[in-house]
Amino acid sequence: MFVGMGGNSGKLDEIAKLCREKGLALILDAAHMSGTRLNGKQVGSEADVAVFSFHAVKNLPTADGGMVCFSRPEDDQLVRKLTWLGINKDTYSRTVDGGLINGSMKWKKLGSNTMVIP
Secondary structure, eight states: OEEOBTTBOTTHHHHHHHHHHHTOOOEEEOTTOTTOEETTEETTTTSSEEEEEOOTTSSSOSSSOEEEEESSHHHHHHHHHHHTTTBSSOHHHHEETTTEEOSOOOBOSOOOOOOOOO
16 A cells, blocks of 8 residues: 655555556555656556545545546446445446436345445
């Protein structure tokens, strides 16, 4: 896992190259790297997983939240199922015609919801 701070990419290109050579997955904590460019590209594209934060103290502040980007579509689909509490369809795919349920849904994975209510 590589952690970037304050938009600084540090030795990310060297770490990414080493991970590729050794067959290791690169997870990038890009919470402080929104808008950072490396070798002419947005930071995150060199990682297998890149995580961005939208918290008020980060480089791309919004109300809260974040974003996870995957280089492999199968990782994206797995995490979507986990965050949808294991359901095999997202909300849009489950609803049509003014909110009527579109067919059935199946629980394909054990999912969870870790929201913390203060």
